[in-house]
Amino acid sequence: MSRADFIDISDAFTQWLGFANAGMLNRGNLYCFDRAIANLPGDAPVVEIGSFAGLSTNLLVYYLRRHGRSNRLITCDRWEFEGARPGERIGESPVKFDAYRAFVRDSFLRNVRFFSGDRLPHTLEMSSDEFFAAWREQARATDVFGRMVTLGGPIGFCYIDGNHSYACARRDFENADAFLEPGGFILFDDSADGTAWEVCRVVAEVAADGRYELVTRNPNYLFRKR
């Protein structure tokens, strides 16, 4: 993709963060994060599904801080990666998938403590299905930093970047939709036109649904609930 294909609001912080914090983020998402957070309809939490090593988590905190928004950030990840084969070595290397998983989880904790220590998110070691079930029950849970958090209530912005299969991305959308307040945002990672991810089918369905306004494709799809 050439530079002109999406709006890139990278700045000094996002560049230095990206050097040190591994992740899989399209730089166009920065504009989407910024736009959603600047226009959050209220004080409801921001939710991230799929945190990996904390790159997008740290960026969400960055934009919350920049816009002076005190909304809580609540994220979930079980650190069970698509395509991983626990018990096996990765390629020709001596590294096993299990050790890789532990390394990425530790990296998440270290990266988020370092870059977002002033306002740590609540990160739950749960799949998104487990997370939304707990959200529905308004459960109390302990986050990966050892702090208690009460889940439930409206959501202001949901960033969906977990399992990219159609079934999972669709369920993540339906679960987020159930709690998203009017005027709230959903951003689907890996949903750009011309890509082969199954999440593109979910995005087409949301676009046709009528209950959501397409805010931007940059190149991933950002929607706002009417």
Ligand SMILES: C[S@@+](CC[C@H](N)C(=O)[O-])C[C@H]1O[C@@H](n2cnc3c(N)ncnc32)[C@H](O)[C@@H]1O
């Ligand atoms: C593409 S990575 C996320 C990248 C991260 N958002 C970033 O920008 O740095 C996908 C993550 O989703 C997590 N994941 C996979 N299936 C999931 C599920 N069902 N629920 C929650 N997280 C899931 C994986 O463990 C992985 O860390």
